[in-house]
Amino acid sequence: xPFKICFVYPWATFGGVERILLNRALAFKSSNANVEISVFFxxxxxxxxxxxxxxxAYELEGYFQLVDSLSDQFYDLISxxxxxxxxxxxxxxxxxxxxxxxxxxxxxxxxxxxLGSECQAVWVPGQRFADEIAKELPKNLPLRVxxxxxxxxxxNSFVDVKIPMTSWKRKPxxxxxxxxxxxxxxxxxxxxxxxxxxxxxRFMLVLCGPTSPEISIEKELYRRxxxxxxxxxxxxxxxxxxxxxxxxxxxxxxxxxxxxxxxFGLSAAEAIAFGLPVVLSDIDAHGYLVDGNESFxxxxxNANALSEKIVAIANDYDxxxxxxxxxxRNFSADAFLEDWNHAVQCVHRV
Amino acid sequence: xxxxxxxxxNRLVGSSHKACYEFAKAxxxxxxxxxxxxxxxxxxxxxxxxxxxGISDSISSGGESSLSRLASPWLARANNSEKxxxxxxxxxxxxxxxxxxxxxxxxxxxxGYFVIFVAWQWSPREKxxxxxxxxxxxxxxVPLYDFLDATQVLHTREDDRSLFLVTxxxxxxxxxxxxxxxxxxxIIYDIMDEWxxxxxxxxxxxxxxxxxxxxxxxxxxxxxxxxxxxDKFSSLRNDIxxxxxxxxxxxxxxxxxxxxxxxxxxxHIVGYFGHLTDSWFNWDFLFSAVSxxxxxxxxxIGYGAPDWVFSKAVEFPNLSLVGKILPRDLxxxxxxxxxxxxxxxxxxxxxxxxxxxxxxxxxxxxxxxxTGIKHIQHYPYTSFATTDHEFIFSIKQAISCExxxxxxxxxxxxxxxxxxxxxxxxxxxxxxxxxLYAV
Numbered sequence: 001x002p003f004k005i006c007f008v009y010p011w012a013t014f015g016g017v018e019r020i021l022l023n024r025a026l027a028f029k030s031s032n033a034n035v036e037i038s039v040f041f042x043x044x045x046x047x048x049x050x051x052x053x054x055x056x057a058y059e060l061e062g063y064f065q066l067v068d069s070l071s072d073q074f075y076d077l078i079s080x081x082x083x084x085x086x087x088x089x090x091x092x093x094x095x096x097x098x099x100x101x102x103x104x105x106x107x108x109x110x111x112x113x114x115l116g117s118e119c120q121a122v123w124v125p126g127q128r129f130a131d132e133i134a135k136e137l138p139k140n141l142p143l144r145v146x147x148x149x150x151x152x153x154x155x156n157s158f159v160d161v162k163i164p165m166t167s168w169k170r171k172p173x174x175x176x177x178x179x180x181x182x183x184x185x186x187x188x189x190x191x192x193x194x195x196x197x198x199x200x201x202r203f204m205l206v207l208c209g210p211t212s213p214e215i216s217i218e219k220e221l222y223r224r225x226x227x228x229x230x231x232x233x234x235x236x237x238x239x240x241x242x243x244x245x246x247x248x249x250x251x252x253x254x255x256x257x258x259x260x261x262x263x264f265g266l267s268a269a270e271a272i273a274f275g276l277p278v279v280l281s282d283i284d285a286h287g288y289l290v291d292g293n294e295s296f297x298x299x300x301x302n303a304n305a306l307s308e309k310i311v312a313i314a315n316d317y318d319x320x321x322x323x324x325x326x327x328x329r330n331f332s333a334d335a336f337l338e339d340w341n342h343a344v345q346c347v348h349r350v
Numbered sequence: 351x352x353x354x355x356x357x358x359x360n361r362l363v364g365s366s367h368k369a370c371y372e373f374a375k376a377x378x379x380x381x382x383x384x385x386x387x388x389x390x391x392x393x394x395x396x397x398x399x400x401x402x403x404g405i406s407d408s409i410s411s412g413g414e415s416s417l418s419r420l421a422s423p424w425l426a427r428a429n430n431s432e433k434x435x436x437x438x439x440x441x442x443x444x445x446x447x448x449x450x451x452x453x454x455x456x457x458x459x460x461x462g463y464f465v466i467f468v469a470w471q472w473s474p475r476e477k478x479x480x481x482x483x484x485x486x487x488x489x490x491x492v493p494l495y496d497f498l499d500a501t502q503v504l505h506t507r508e509d510d511r512s513l514f515l516v517t518x519x520x521x522x523x524x525x526x527x528x529x530x531x532x533x534x535x536x537i538i539y540d541i542m543d544e545w546x547x548x549x550x551x552x553x554x555x556x557x558x559x560x561x562x563x564x565x566x567x568x569x570x571x572x573x574x575x576x577x578x579x580x581d582k583f584s585s586l587r588n589d590i591x592x593x594x595x596x597x598x599x600x601x602x603x604x605x606x607x608x609x610x611x612x613x614x615x616x617x618h619i620v621g622y623f624g625h626l627t628d629s630w631f632n633w634d635f636l637f638s639a640v641s642x643x644x645x646x647x648x649x650x651i652g653y654g655a656p657d658w659v660f661s662k663a664v665e666f667p668n669l670s671l672v673g674k675i676l677p678r679d680l681x682x683x684x685x686x687x688x689x690x691x692x693x694x695x696x697x698x699x700x701x702x703x704x705x706x707x708x709x710x711x712x713x714x715x716x717x718x719x720x721t722g723i724k725h726i727q728h729y730p731y732t733s734f735a736t737t738d739h740e741f742i743f744s745i746k747q748a749i750s751c752e753x754x755x756x757x758x759x760x761x762x763x764x765x766x767x768x769x770x771x772x773x774x775x776x777x778x779x780x781x782x783x784x785x786l787y788a789v
Contacts, residue, residue: 168586234787
């Protein structure tokens with residue numbers, strides 16, 4: 001009998017959680033694990049069709065199904081991902097469940113304090129994040145790491161069509177994600193302004209992701225006279241992110257994340273997995289991804305340091321690639337399966 | 351005159367913004383050039399405000415537009431077509447006008463595309479003569495603001511041949527790049543002119559240097575009509591294709607090919623057709639040639655000549671300012687010519703041009719004498735002069751030149767609009783960022 005798990009998440013958007021669930025299904029498929037994933041989104045915020053396309057593109061139909069109820073079938077386990085609104089329901093029906101916390105937004109995880117003993121465990125995507133939120137949990141509630149990962153070691157599922165070529169003469173600095181205050185693309189703009197003064201004509205910006213009402217990207221670029229050096233790409237499908245990252249790597253690009261908080265840093269992990277050097281804000285999640293190597297980290301809010309780190313990596317690009325490559329082992333599909341088996345055994349023991 | 355102006359101004363008080371704008375525009379273009387240059391900043395601000403107001407109006411009038419777009423026959427056809435080409439243009443579709451975007455639209459329609467010909471509007475309220483209609487088989491003219499309103503309901507493409515041809519980098523067109531890319535269309539920027547230079551002389555008021563450079567970077571493919579335009583952006587990318595202008599025998603008339611081929615004539619006529627503004631037409635060179643070659647007759651066709659030219663022209667019996675002639679009737683005069691002129695002033699603007707008229711001259715079998723546009727000297731039977739002496743010498747040589755029509759025909763075979771645009775279509779075979787977005 002397969003182990004049946006249903007993940008519940010409030011919104012089907014275009015975000016990291018959907019990507020994580022797809023990655024898990026890819027890992028189960030590649031290892032022939034006897035696991036069936038169902039996913040229940042409380043609301044479709046425009047991401048459901050995109051997810052369906054990705055399920056088809058990765059040929060995951062046997063491993064990943066979308067459901068619209070928790071009562072249609074029996075589940076061995078229900079995982080509520082940042083979804084406290086379903087807690088009363090699973091308590092009432094005494095459904096075996098865990099809570100997964102992926103949000104870096106503190107105000108969105110206040111509910112963790114209210115969890116009772118009927119919750120089997122809290123799963124988090126990395127050890128540093130676990131250390132950070134441990135104090136936010138009730139005592140005696142098990143906290144387990146279910147590592148986020150990039151299934152780069154599941155090669156067949158990750159390559160579909162050829163990698164696009166670019167003809168840019170400048171080295172692209174790549175921002176990949178939601179362009180909101182939390183992910184802080186403006187920090188990159190400020191650093192880029194300095195770099196354009198000190199190294200005119202050497203770098204350009206490539207931004208890809210959904211925009212946010214918090215920041216008028218065009219206006220901010222114009223204000224700094226940077227629109228002329230910038231490519232803005234609309235968000236891409238899940239199944240194409242690997243191609244885009246490899247395209248940027250082929251153009252000798254550098255991935256930059258000035259994010260103010262991450263539970264894991266999925267985009268940065270994907271960049272490393274695909275051989276793209278990174279410069280990341282020095283937060284716990286990023287520190288874990290680069291194993292604390294300061295060549296790839298800069299202090300938040302320090303545009304000087306960010307631009308210096310970028311220039312240093314650009315000046316010794318091959319070495320940066322070589323140093324980063326071994327780190328991707330920490331977030332491979334294999335690493336996840338190890339965590340998974342351990343966590344599921346613990347649930348069975350309870 | 352002043353009293354007249356005051357009366358007109360009084361009538362405008364209380365009238366619409368549009369009327370005020372039209373009034374200011376009319377006045378501006380009647381001012382001497384020096385005044386125009388002084389007022390350019392004000393003019394650019396007014397035009398920008400008008401343009402931006404247009405975009406806001408379009409967005410705010412979403413309700414009504416949404417209803418009308420659901421019934422748009424062009425939208426249903428686009429969504430059901432195997433492949434689509436969105437071709438932007440600064441003016442309405444006219445099959446008899448030999449302009450690059452119009453010829454592009456015709457070419458792609460011939461190749462099985464459903465063509466959405468996006469015709470420029472300054473505001474959503476601006477009515478286009480042809481409106482929103484099928485203007486030729488498989489070519490649908492759609493006013494800019496109708497199109498802006500409908501992009502969300504265009505289906506994501508399942509082919510890898512659909513394209514958006516951006517023909518000038520105005521804000522509303524560049525704003526379309528991201529939504530159309532997300533629908534799976536390849537983005538092609540066709541650099542047809544030196545827009546920055548036009549902007550500096552008070553034209554192309556929508557121009558923004560930052561925006562054009564971003565468009566060059568963001569496009570899947572970029573092409574330019576002249577080597578100087580390729581050079582201008584070569585610091586940004588290394589794959590800008592040089593794809594010159596062309597001609598269509600069907601538009602000029604197949605029966606008019608080589609109509610001016612060498613004949614025994616007692617009187618030589620040298621001609622020109624096109625715009626006559628002294629901003630770029632080199633009247634000094636022309637008058638020098640007219641005075642020093644009294645046995646040669648000069649026929650100058652076109653409009654826009656300044657007043658001083660008309661005053662001076664009366665002194666020369668061998669110079670005829672013909673005025674406007676319909677494009678389809680040009681052959682009636684050109685067939686009697688011995689050579690043709692492109693006497694432009696030397697400037698970055700002229701150097702960036704690949705004049706469409708040169709293909710028409712050569713199609714009629716006319717040797718060409720040019721100034722100001724150095725790169726066209728490599729075209730057959732085309733000479734390039736830098737001084738008035740060289741200009742006169744080149745004219746003398748041209749009128750006695752013997753042409754090898756076979757070699758000329760070889761050139762003409764390679765420079766049809768079809769050949770030019772097939773080069774563009776071939777670009778779609780390469781693997782670009784567009785591949786990340788099509789289904």
